[in-house]
Amino acid sequence: MNKFIYRVQSFYKNHNLSQIRIRQPLYLNKFYSTNSEVAREYDTPIENIRNFSIIAHVDHGKSTLADRLLEITGAIEVNSGKQILDKLQVEKERGITVKAQTASVNYTYKGIKYLLNLIDTPGHVDFSAEVHRSLTPCQGVILIVDANDGVQAQTVANFHLAVKHNLVIVPVINKIDLKYANPDRVVNQLETLFDIKQSDVLKISAKLGTGVSKVLDAVVERIPPPDVCRDKPFRALIFDSWYEKYKGTILLIYIKEGSLSLKQHVVSMYNKKPYEVRTISLLRPSEEVVNKLFAGQIGCISCNLKSSNETIIGDTLHLKDYVTEPLLGFKAPKPMVFSGLYPIEKSEFEVLKTAIEKLILNDSSVTVAMETSVALGQGWRLGFLGLLHMEVFMQRLEQEYGAHSVVTTPSVTYKAKIFGKKNVKQYRTDMISFNNPANFPDPNIVEEFYEPMVLGTIIAPIEHIGTVMNLCFERRGIQQMTKDIGHNRTMFQFLLPLNEIIVDFHDVLKRVTSGYGTFDYEDSGYEPANIVKLNIALNGKVVEEFSTIVHASKARAIGRQICEKMLNILPRQMFEIAIQAIVSGKVLARENLKAYKKDVTAKLYGGDVTRRMKLLAQQAEGKKKMKMIGKICVPRETFINLLKK
Template sequence: MILQRGEAALLRHFSRFKLHRNKVDGSCLTFRHRWMKITPFMHGFKLMSTRPNKENVDLSVFSSDRIRNFCIIAHIDHGKSTLADRLLEITGAISATEKNRQVLDQLQVERERGITVKAQTASLFYHHQGVPHLLNLIDTPGHVDFSYEVSRSISACQGVLLIVDANQGIQAQTVANFYLAFEAQLAIIPIINKIDLKNADPERVEAQIEKVFDIPRDECIRISAKLGTNVDKVLEAVVERIPPPAASPESPLRALVFDSNFDHYRGVVANVALFGGKVKKGDRVVSSHLKKTYEIQEVGILRPQELPTSQLFAGQVGFVVAGMKDIKEAQVGDTLFLQDRPVEPLPGFKAAKPMVFAGMFPMDQSEYTGLRSAIQRLTLNDSSVSVQRDSSLALGAGWRLGFLGLLHMEVFNQRLEQEFNASVIVTAPTVPYKAVLSSAKLIKEHGSEEIIVVNPAQFPDRSVVSQYLEPIVLGTILAPDDFTGQILSLCASRRGVQKNMLYIDDHRVMMKYMFPLNEIVVDFYDLLKSMSSGYASFDYENAGYEAADLIKMEILLNGRPVEELTTIVHRARAYSAGKAMCERLKESIPRQMFEVAVQAAIGSKVIARETIKAFRKNVLAKCYGGDITRKMKLLKRQAEGKKKMRRIGNVDVPKDAFISVLKRKDK
């Protein structure tokens, strides 16, 4: 192992730490990563053995006709990451010892949850009929909450591998991802995975693909990514069916930034797809977004670790380091071009539309600055999160963040804790509403007749509003027909309006519903999975806004409103929602030394109430006989003390209550 100057001396100084050798190659790399985490001043020293020094890969031999850019899309748990492992293994990017390790799932949260939440890129060298090819692979997430990652990945590709489970068949997110690729006019290669399973039925799945997607069944490739069966046919199909990128190295440089992350030592590392020209170390490039000029410090490809190269050419996908130190300088969707050859910027991406908003506050206000830096760096890596400053009387200064769904919010919170050691309080999730103002004064103040309300505490009063609008989504449900009746009842209870019902085969039905987003965002998917024994799948897309009779419901603790628990509900569901929230709070808030009244109120009218009983103390336990007036004095003093505590006492609300209070238990 090669050590930087001074590092060997520091290792001898800290020789009291026990070395744990890496099981793979016998090095001390595992120990050194752990040691650098617990020794802050060692962060300035880096191992030279972790990244290659020689730029020994010549990408000039890969002309655009020998390049294929593709991504893997599928429903969650259909085998995307496992297939990516096999492709990496066959092309020599990883060794056989890393088999079935899902190498591209590099985040701790991905390992723990067993899902992909972040698209990852890898470049593969593959010889087809004796001709070397460069295959750029992007592994994408499968959950609906991370569809923005899929749409950004598709923009850098010319084709997709659409994976379908041979046992489960077409699922809701399979349909959604297909239409993303279809609208982008990409070549689609259907892959039927898991043919090694006992209950696999590839013939039935091929019939589903032909009926739903109008793709001939003879174009489907049957594989087992786990065992590696027929995976070589996938690589052949990628070369033969996916067109090469239409780009020339002689044209001006146009590099699309489709992803980025922050490195403590080098600044922003941007993943780019070159739609023309070439770029090398020392070139001066300009950002179309900020019009700033940067000098390229490093270029390379991902295999999936960073591999520096001398240049990147048109049609290729790689990374560039340009000395961007400010997080705001790296905008996903930006176009980089050479300083002396300006070009028109690429279209970029549609801005992500947050579907769920939640307040995020530090546990202690002294941690505000550190949490702000952590959120900025994490949003650079996840550009679909929107951030705006917020404040609360109870929780202090913080932010209101917009997410694509509840799982997205949970994963973001978990990454803050794991990657930045930040502890936060997250308030109950809400959806964005619109209000059409009728007051001329407010219209002038806001500059528009229609305003968006993301914080329920700022919901305008009915007296100044002509109508309220709530977000509507088009939901797609795929399930066995045995559970159709239960699913129809669940959708009706969530104010769903059926739009379509189609049998995709003899046993599976696809239903389309229009839902108010507020009715499905918290626990609808969990209930759907529960009542269908896990066989149903659900996906939704934005369908605009509709007028609705909405009201603001406040939660009072001993007569004091709790701003963080204020919610917007439909008038028809106000009583049931208020009663359910009071019952949840009664279970979530610990008992106090005084009685706590939990109330749901609309304006000045209380519509539901629960009481948290006080801890009882027997003040007469030590009184044996004696004067009755002594006992009366003790009881009177106890009553006066409880009354005073009720008046000035603060109720401790656990942070878990903010989410659990919204979850309903539909019968």
């Protein structure tokens, strides 16, 4: 491409074609223009750089504040739209942030020009991995609290996460313009829970722009510049990636040491492969092409990555022929919820596979493993951080790539301690993990089962104490702590089985607390549990695809629900079908699906009643024989209707 441009320019010069204008293709202007207005270098001094994230509970105004900050710094025009950084269709439809977004903006404070790298983060607990990843390149955070709702469960979690990263916290109370706002009450909560001084708290209205400029001033004054070095060879941390149709894989990097220019070759410490840097850009928030990036900056690069397997979030990039050590990144998030994913039609397998590979580039917290089902064919076992995370992933899969799929009921990962004989005098134990009922081990060789637990934090009005506690006890919760945080609000902490909260716990909590209860959880390891495999049998034959893993105390209730559901979705046959829920050979629930029945006595027109009885007896005998030798045909749609969430 460069040789082509050189020849055109040489021809233009040698032939003195001063009156002829050669028009370059648009793609050449975009990627290879030497115009100083397009390709620049922003060599901002390290002491004038500030990297920070905006963190808060759901719907406390993170994205609205980000809009105001972008407007004040001139990155976007005033009234250019709501939630500029929420670019995904699913974010606009649901009104929540599900993907952290970065913007590099300029701000002049006391006559000095600063480069501010802003990262807007999600607020829902299912996307806590996005928050954790976004804090890696930061030296401070803006902690937003709603002036009406006060401190919520995710506020507590985000505060402790920022403290864990040793970040400077700028506390901000938002929505002071609301009719029932009570900033003083929220200030007292911050002081009680986090020991934050009243003088450090800023009070703003992100919607109206009141006091927002003071937030930028506080960022410059309180948050320190990044601890980086520009005199060493290039070294950077990959903390996000995504796929673009014409550029391929794009990497979002935080440069810790040195600088990076076009045409340089970088090496990934994960796969040891060298790549040529094709494009470099800053997010402002739209992409702006630059020639060079320096230590302390956050920017995007494309370097001809052809496969999603060639990159990993948290990996370190360095220059070719330079030996270096990996940067201290962050641990890969641990999936909490697993579900099967299958194409609706077998012919769509490759299309769905390509879509999944592209999407996991942008969502590294999803794990993928191949899986095969007798009923649904070849598919994948996907791991997610929560139920909302799973729903958003499936929605993005359909909206962004047009890939339709069948999703099975979510489950969690269990563990089992298997004992086996090593030799005559010594025994050994092995710990295995499984999240698919098909891999449930034989109870006869299991010493003990374990299920994942979480430490749940609930904040709710004091009048709902009894309701919240009853809900947690119904879900086999163990109370850890109850604390009055003032102003008619109570904070609970319960140790809960993960399997009991992944599907509908949050919705039920909102319902029983009239929408005022908030919930957040964190991993708390594994605890011994009495779990069993619940089998579903049709006329005594177990159908493995219908099996599920449940706690022994709830096996009968869940078995009854499945049998009743199958009674409505399983097509009738020419003979009666017994639907049974079985655990360890014991039938816990049963429903009978009636057979199609022909009126064999319709041709009779009187006479002895024994004739009628004889025909009915012959029909019953025939159906009995058919039931013994007949095979039950379960269509694929039945598996889909039962297995999908």
